[in-house]
Amino acid sequence: MIQDECLERFLRYVKIDTQSDDMSTSTPSAAKELNLAKELVKELKELGLPAEIDEFGRVYSRLDGDPSLDVVGLNSHMDTALECSGKDVKPQIHENYDGGDIHLNEEYTLSPASFPALKNHIGDTLVTTSGDTLLGGDDKAGIAVIMSVVAYYVKHPEIRHHPIAILFTPDEEIGRGPEHFDAKKFGAAYAYTIDGDYPDRIDVENFNGSHADVLIEGVGIHPGEAKGKMVNAIRVGEEFDSLLDVNEKPEYTDGYDGFNHLLSFQGDATKAELHYIIRNHSLAKLEKQKEEFRNAQAFLEKKYPTAKISVTLGDDYRNMKEVLDKDPRAVEHARKVFHELGIQPISEPVRGGTDGATFSFLGCPTPNLGTGSYNHHGRFEYLSLRDFHQMIAIVTAIVKA
Numbered sequence: 001m002i003q004d005e006c007l008e009r010f011l012r013y014v015k016i017d018t019q020s021d022d023m024s025t026s027t028p029s030a031a032k033e034l035n036l037a038k039e040l041v042k043e044l045k046e047l048g049l050p051a052e053i054d055e056f057g058r059v060y061s062r063l064d065g066d067p068s069l070d071v072v073g074l075n076s077h078m079d080t081a082l083e084c085s086g087k088d089v090k091p092q093i094h095e096n097y098d099g100g101d102i103h104l105n106e107e108y109t110l111s112p113a114s115f116p117a118l119k120n121h122i123g124d125t126l127v128t129t130s131g132d133t134l135l136g137g138d139d140k141a142g143i144a145v146i147m148s149v150v151a152y153y154v155k156h157p158e159i160r161h162h163p164i165a166i167l168f169t170p171d172e173e174i175g176r177g178p179e180h181f182d183a184k185k186f187g188a189a190y191a192y193t194i195d196g197d198y199p200d201r202i203d204v205e206n207f208n209g210s211h212a213d214v215l216i217e218g219v220g221i222h223p224g225e226a227k228g229k230m231v232n233a234i235r236v237g238e239e240f241d242s243l244l245d246v247n248e249k250p251e252y253t254d255g256y257d258g259f260n261h262l263l264s265f266q267g268d269a270t271k272a273e274l275h276y277i278i279r280n281h282s283l284a285k286l287e288k289q290k291e292e293f294r295n296a297q298a299f300l301e302k303k304y305p306t307a308k309i310s311v312t313l314g315d316d317y318r319n320m321k322e323v324l325d326k327d328p329r330a331v332e333h334a335r336k337v338f339h340e341l342g343i344q345p346i347s348e349p350v351r352g353g354t355d356g357a358t359f360s361f362l363g364c365p366t367p368n369l370g371t372g373s374y375n376h377h378g379r380f381e382y383l384s385l386r387d388f389h390q391m392i393a394i395v396t397a398i399v400k401a
């Protein structure tokens with residue numbers, strides 16, 4: 001077994017089950033997320049740093065640096081995704097990967113035929129799942145990067161560096177990561193979420209996110225006497241959906257294209273509910289998409305005056321680009337460091353939200369960086385040891401004076 005303190009840290013964290021719970025209203029959503037929070041506080045204290053878990057299950061810590069420099073914040077999330085279990089994770093280490101199939105267990109194979117990016121990792125050491133769970137590199141690889149950087153500077157007090165503000169959050173996967181974020185307590189001039197994949201990425205823009213809840217009350221009547229009277233809520237629901245732009249669907253879009261995603265459609269002849277999420281990088285285009293929902297409602301209200309149609313639109317998060325354009329320190333600093341390290345940084349629009357987007361709007365500009373782990377949210381997840389180490393080197397350089 002290879003000797004690698006940073007890898008050992010990662011392996012320690014993924015073995016702690018921290019799956020969040022979208023049915024829970026408590027904070028954190030699952031009490032077991034606190035098991036990792038407690039482990040991190042213990043390790044931070046062993047390194048001599050102040051560390052605490054606040055009443056919402058967030059770990060705050062801090063490593064002093066040169067007080068004349070900006071405080072740089074580092075954040076990762078402790079919970080894992082809901083799509084796949086994170087219980088009893090048994091990470092498998094594959095040294096000197098040969099570019100072929102990796103048999104995770106009897107049933108599942110991690111293959112470059114399905115995941116061609118595996119070919120980037122020939123000769124590398126990969127950490128995979130045992131096929132039964134996810135790995136949890138999202139985002140425990142991020143946590144291990146941050147802890148490794150902090151441990152490095154504790155060991156090397158002679159190296160001048162920025163003061164570092166550390167924050168580990170629960171419940172990112174259920175969209176509640178930035179809840180109760182206290183920018184003042186965090187105390188960073190700007191920050192980075194370490195929650196992506198490829199090490200050469202700096203994510204600076206994400207979707208604007210809204211949602212629509214459509215409720216339809218039809219007119220129920222004995223089907224034998226229904227002529228001219230019945231309004232079937234299911235059919236009105238289908239018609240509602242057909243009135244939205246046919247191209248604005250997740251399965252037909254990529255890059256900067258936005259979409260309306262029908263998450264659920266439930267009902268019967270008398271009552272139906274449709275729930276959508278609405279996404280676009282452009283706020284103006286997002287507003288246009290919301291307008292489509294209002295237009296569909298108005299049209300169907302006219303067509304079916306005896307039915308009741310309600311559309312509730314709400315906003316969930318916004319594109320951080322708006323903030324990062326106004327305060328570009330975090331992005332410019334990261335780009336400069338990448339160039340110094342000989343890495344050409346790539347920024348692609350994130351087709352989702354990031355906790356950093358909300359942190360940005362709450363006063364702390366926070367672009368997102370990679371982790372060196374891939375195929376998140378499922379059993380085919382893996383960590384590239386080389387990319388993980390590169391991320392540690394990048395973040396070490398970012399906080400260096």
Ligand SMILES: [Zn+2]
Pocket residue numbers: 077138139172195
């Ligand atoms: Zn994540």
